[in-house]
Amino acid sequence: MRASAFSPACRFPYGRHSRRSLTVPGDAHRAAKMAMKDILKADDIKKAIDAFKAADTFDHKKFFEMVGLKTKSADDLKKVFLALDVDNSGFIEEEELKFVLKGFATGGRDLTDKETKAFLHAADKDGDGKIGMEEFAALVRE
Numbered sequence: 496m497r498a499s500a501f502s503p504a505c506r507f508p509y510g511r512h513s514r515r516s517l518t519v520p521g522d523a524h525r526a527a528k529m530a531m532k533d534i535l536k537a538d539d540i541k542k543a544i545d546a547f548k549a550a551d552t553f554d555h556k557k558f559f560e561m562v563g564l565k566t567k568s569a570d571d572l573k574k575v576f577l578a579l580d581v582d583n584s585g586f587i588e589e590e591e592l593k594f595v596l597k598g599f600a601t602g603g604r605d606l607t608d609k610e611t612k613a614f615l616h617a618a619d620k621d622g623d624g625k626i627g628m629e630e631f632a633a634l635v636r637e
């Protein structure tokens with residue numbers, strides 16, 4: 496009796512609410528993306544993107560150094576990680592890694608399959624096929 500009295504009143508607002516809340520990760524992501532520009536210098540990003548323009552030349556160590564990520568605080572690294580974790584899964588998966596340069600600059604190229612696999616292999620210490628926050632931070636500081 497109680498439940499049936501509740502459900503008609505609850506259903507409608509809940510339906511709307513859950514639909515609206517689906518847009519929240521996207522908004523959070525957009526905020527994180529803005530953080531990328533706040534954390535790193537646009538000039539450094541451009542130089543780093545340009546340095547690895549040619550296919551199969553990507554070197555994550557040099558890249559992290561060039562964009563100035565190596566010397567950033569753990570908090571800043573976390574923000575960058577969140578910006579790169581496009582689907583907010585808590586991990587950077589292989590397909591997100593492929594587009595990692597676009598996370599830094601919209602004009603960034605896609606990594607080749609070879610580069611993506613090498614990058615993933617270097618970062619994925621526990622071998623689960625994706626990069627966690629700690630793995631990312633460790634890789635940047637390597």
Ligand SMILES: [Ca+2]
Binds near residue numbers: 583585586587591
């Ligand atoms: Ca993800």
Ligand SMILES: [Ca+2]
Binds near residue numbers: 619620623624625
């Ligand atoms: Ca992993």
